[in-house]
Amino acid sequence: MKKLLFHITYSFGNFANTIAYQVFGNRIQFYYVDILGLNAATAGIIWTIYGIWNTINDPLMGQVTDRTRTRMGRRVPYVFFGAIPLGLSFFFLWTPPGKSPWMLAAYFLIMLFIFDTIYSLTIIAYNALFPEIARTVKDRVQLSAVREILATIALLLSYIAAPILSETVGFIWMGAIMGGFISLGYLISMIGVKEDKSLIKDDDNVGIKAALKIVLSSIPFRWFVVANLTKEYVFLILG
Template sequence: MKRIKKIAYSFCSFASQFVSNTFGTYVNYFYIDLMKLSPQLFRNGWILYSIWNAINDPLFGHFSDKTRTKWGRRIPYIAFSIIPLAICFALIWSPPFRVERGQTTQLFIYYLILVFLFDTFYTLIFLNTSALFPEMFTNLKERTEVAGYRNYLLFIGLIAGSALSPLVYTRIGWSGMGILYGTIFIIVMSISLWGSKEKKEFGVEKALPFTQALKCSLKNRSFITYVLASFKFILINNV
């Protein structure tokens, strides 16, 4: 594969950190401090979100493994989730409801629905871009090279999402930031999609039934430890 294609694919790492770090860093400040949603309601919603976040990775991973289309089993999920994620991200920062108007319940439901949808499309995209990595690059030399590109772009996305956002929302507002970042996300992920390619031989492999795959995962102590530690970290860090 040409180097330009490898770099293009690696832009998925920028996109993932760009939106997730902006979301993770500012969503609680936005809804609690600015939108005046009570911390208790926000926390309750975040706990539900954290549970969904823990469930959807193995669930969507199973669906992806079993998918068979002429475009592959990973790329369709990525391609058809880019614009919905960008829209959800923009809408998170543009709630039409206000606590001072007596619309606390509506604001909470709006916030809950959007963070669930955002995480759903986020998982569909980046679970599959991650699954593509070992399938696209099968030798150690290529994997090391592309991992370097991904780590570099991941760092840029992390910095852009956290450090630049205050400058952006101060200048154009939260709604403007959501629209701008959503547009950037679409452009960057389109570049990554252009650099992505599925190999047919991986699509021939038959996936394990979901229950059998779940049993195998639950028997893996390292996997269970990782999942519990990740869930606890997300919960504590955001609640």
């Protein structure tokens, strides 16, 4: 029972991640283009620039966590101390200062970079803890099931509650409420989590340049980059 409770609290990180990813993915384009009036072609260019960063920031953030050494471990600090900044950056996505076209575009691009960087750092650190949280196959099956249950609840909130909130109290309050869920979920997920420092080996580290070389030499990754940029290009064409 104690282990199940621990799995439930840890799985709240998946709850937070699902809300952040789904609400962002499903509402942000509509908000900036249809509600705030950002030019669709400009939005397409912004998404293309963002897409390039999004393809390389994951290995970079993975390197950052791998090379971190603290009393709390390598991963826990980024989830615990990243929870509130992530929720705040999500909230600020919905609070652009004024409606000047250039200011709106600049703010959107800057906040995309800030949000995505914190999001990547937090979710990579969170997911990297999974093998330590669940050491056996049985534990991993149970933990995966609990994670999916909470992700499903978060999915319902993202697709049902977020649109209702944006229509009734506005996008800013929706961002504040959902941002609160994101921060709270990640904070709950770190209750009782302690990293096994014996698993940390300094000689396992690969330098950032070497890691990027490995990633960029991967044929599947190159196809992923092409697909991701194509998706962003579609936004530009549709604009």
